[in-house]
Amino acid sequence: MKIALLGYGRMGKAIENIALDRGHEVVLKIDKNIESYSLEELEIDAAIDFSIPDAAFKNITTCFKAGIPVISGTTGWLDRYEEAVKICDEHKAAFIYASNFSLGVNIFFELNKKLAGMMKNLEEYGVEIEEIHHTKKLDAPSGTAISLAEQIIEVNERKKGWHLEKANDNEIPVFAKRIEDVPGTHTVSYTSRIDDIEIMHTAHSREGFAKGAVVAAEWIKGKTGVYTMKDVLSSLLE
Template sequence: MKIALLGYGRMGQAIESIAIERGHEIVLKIDKNIESYNLEEIGIDVAIDFSIPDAAFKNITSCFKAGIPVVSGTTGWLDQYDEAVEICNKNNAAFIYASNFSLGVNIFFELNKRLAGMMKNLDEYGVEIEEIHHTKKLDAPSGTAISLAEQIIEVNDRKNGWHLETASDNEIPVFAKRIEDVPGTHTVSYTSKIDDIEIMHTAHSREGFAKGAVVAAEWLNGKTGVHTMRDVLSSLFE
């Protein structure tokens, strides 16, 4: 595939390395001004977006208007997600957004949903989420932690929201810690007077996130419509 990288920070560079290892070609690297490029003339099969929140919507929708499929892992712009989906469908493009592209994290999401369903009627257990990332991560809590919280809220009638650090009885507290050189650790804890139950995912490097994004791009190439990482996982594990 011919891949455009929208955002060429540490994640973009990790994606470039994985993509080349898997036989793909990087034909465009954009840090900011996407409007200075004629995307239709470059011959892009798929774009992978790990840009900054302020640039994400413009980057993604410019690709859609050129008929280019987009895989996006940028967080902090989702107030415009529905508008982006509308532009995607209008231009018969393709889109996958995920708060985390790591294949391990997406398996962790499935475990989280399963555990939340098992725990939903056990009101003696409280639930909380902790995430730890490197000090250069801009948003807190992480998009992955928010996704974990929303999965629990979807099945647990006793929870109708989440809140950073302090939470009411009907909210899930989410704790965000920033420590130098930590790629990402997420823990979901259920605690009672009798015992504790925890599930945890720990990333050892950015390679897992980068590989998952490239795998998603490979899967999306040639498709149209809006998809999820669950669709990608289904094709891998069927």
């Protein structure tokens, strides 16, 4: 495959290493100004976006207009997500956005949904989420922690939202910690007077996130439409 990297920071470099190891070619590396490139001439099979919030929407939709499938893990731009989906559909492109592309995290998401369904009527248990990342991570809480909270809210009628640290009774408290050189740890805890139940995912490096993004790019090649990592995961676990 011919891959374009939209954003060439630490994640972009990790993705490049994985892509090359899997036999792909990186034909374009962009930091910000995507409009200065002739995308059609490069015959790009898929673009992987780990840029910055201010650049993500332009990067993604410019690729859609060139008919290029996009895998995006950039957070902080999702107020324009529906607009991006519309442009994707108009140009018969393909798109996967995920707050986390790690295959392990996406299995963790499925476990979180299952556990949330089991716990939803047990009022004696409180629920909270903790995420720990490296000190250079700018957003808090992480997109992964927000996704975990939203999955719980979807099935638990007693929870109407989430809040960073201080939460009302009908909200899920989300705690964000920043510690040097921590790739990412997420914990969902249910606590009662009698006992505690926890599920946790701990990343040991960025390799898992990078590999998941490349696997998603391999999967989406030749497709049109909007998908999720659940679609990718389902095909891998068949």
